Every structure is written in structure tokens, then in C-alpha cells.
Amino acid sequence: MKLLVTGGAGYIGSVVAAQLVEAGHEVTVLDDLSTGHADAVPEGARFVQGSITEAGEALEGAEAVLHFAAKSLVGESVEKPGLYWSHNLGGTLALLDAMHERGVRRIVFSSTAATYGEPERSPVEEGDPTRPTNPYGASKLAVDTALTAYAGLRGLGAVSLRYFNVAGAYGRHRERHTVETHLIPNVLKVATGERESVHVFGTDYPTADGTCVRDYIHVADLARAHLLALDAVAEGRHQIYNLGNGTGFSVQEVISVCREVTGHEIPAVVGPRRPGDPAVLVASSQRIQSELGWKAERAELRDIVADAWTALSGS
DSSP states (O other), X not given: OEEEEETTTSHHHHHHHHHHHHTTOEEEEEEOOSSSOGGGSOTTOEXXXXXXXXXXXHHTTOSEEEEOOXXXXXXXXXXXXXXXXXXXXXXXXXXXXXXXXXXXXEEEEEOOGGGGOSOSSSSBOTTSOOOOSSHHHHHHHHHHHHHHHHHHHHOOEEEEEEESEEEOOBTTBOOOOSSOOOHXXXXXXXXXXXXXXXXXXXXXXXXXXXXXXXXXXXXXXXHHHHHHHHHHOOTTOEEEEEEOOSSOEEHHHHHHHHHHHHOOOOOEEEEOOOTTOOSEEOBOOHHHHHHHOOOOSSOOHHHHHHHHHHHHHOO
């Protein structure tokens, strides 16, 4: 298939683009490089530098779109809500209109479990209430709402994939965020000497070791889910799937495994809880497992950390 991958120079988008090329698809990557990296675009993919608001050229001949281009920092979304609404929602609406004009009727959307906000239960299921607590999650939920509307009004076929924490690496493709907010890469940066210590926010949660528990999914497993979702897109229907590894890992577990993998002490500084941090956030993947046959193949935390460390350290 001829496919357009928006945000394909970013972490997740580049891994999906690489897997698509490996599967024999003809891939065009559209990215404005505001957070992505040109050298992350996989060999064999065509690269167009530009915004999703001007996707016309990149869409020519495309049969489907895989959409990753988004602003994704929670803190920044609170400070600059207009940026997130205009880019995440406004940009996506412009993309959907450009797709409609060119007869492209299939899209896989990189959504987020932040659409659920602070869930009442864990694991979180697709039918649970969506109550995002920040503009990032709210803008992503608005896109999901738009996809449902476009499916009904224009016959668009769409699949949204919602996931919490993505980690690990796929060959040379790894996390390279200018502002890094994810736990695993920040812990590993202590081992490389880029940071002095890792901060632990609270050790008094009702969990086994008192630290927060989160769902981590290997980026290769996540990318594979996007390829399955592409095959499952049905025109006139918007489907939503959660993605997770089936279990959760605590902050202390992550730090301990990083110490084991890297052989470094990795000092940890304990501080008070951060407001709004739930004790446990884990996504249920039962729906995508039963309907699309997906399951996490690299669900062990050590595998996830080891791949991330190899890509970061070159060892």
C-alpha cells in the first residue's frame, strides 16, 4: 500500500514507518521536525518536511494515513493550551479535510490513555469514562470524537490506539526528546552521566513497594499493533483499542531493573507525591487481543530497558 505517516521522524512514528517499509509498503513520512529528527526517517521511505496543515503534496496517491504528529507534553499543554488545541485538534481536522478532498478514507490515529484522565479502576477498559485532566489529553479526545463524526458523515474508516508509556528501542530508533519526561530514559541518563540522580515522587502509595505503578509497552510491540490496526480499518467505522503489556511496574522496579541492566548505582532522591498522580495506571488490552490477535511479545521490563540501554549507550 501507499501510506502517509505523519510525525514519522519522531520516536514512535519512525518505528512504525520502519516496520511498514520492512513489510513492503510504499511509505511517505511527513514531519515538520519541530520535535522529530530527519535521520530517524527509515531508509526506503520518502521524506517530506512540512506541517500536517499542508499535507496535500504528501497525500498524493496515498491509500491510508497513520497519524502521529502531535504535541505531547502534559506540562506544556497546561502552560500553552492554545498550542495544543490548534496543533492536535486543528491540525488533525485540516489533515482529515485534505484526506477527504483526495479520497483517502482510512486512518490509524495515535491516541493516548490520557483521554481517561484519572480512571476509577485499573486496568482501564475502552468503555470507561473519558475525563482528561489536561489540554493534551483533552485535545486527543477531541480528535477521537472528530473521527467518530467523520466516520458517520463521510464514511471515514478510523482506528484509534490508546496507550500509556512507550519505551525500549527498535534498532537505531530510540527516544530522543528535547524535553524528556518519561521515566525509563531519565533513569538511564543517570547511568550515562547526563543526570545526577532520578527523582521518586512519593513512596507512600497503596502499592507493593509504595511507589506508583505504570504500564510500559515496548515500542516494537506498539508499532506492530499499528500495522494490525491498518488492516482492520473499516470504512464508516471508528474503532478504539487500548494497548498495554498486561501488567504494571512500579517506579522502584524500573529503577532496580535499570541498575541491573546498566551496572550503575543510579542514585534516587525521594520527594513528596506530585498532585494528581494516581497510584496505579494500567491499560487493558483484551479488546485488541480478541479482535485483532495482538499481544505484547516483549512484555518483560528487563527486555524493554535492555533495548533502550543498548540504543542509548551503543553497547
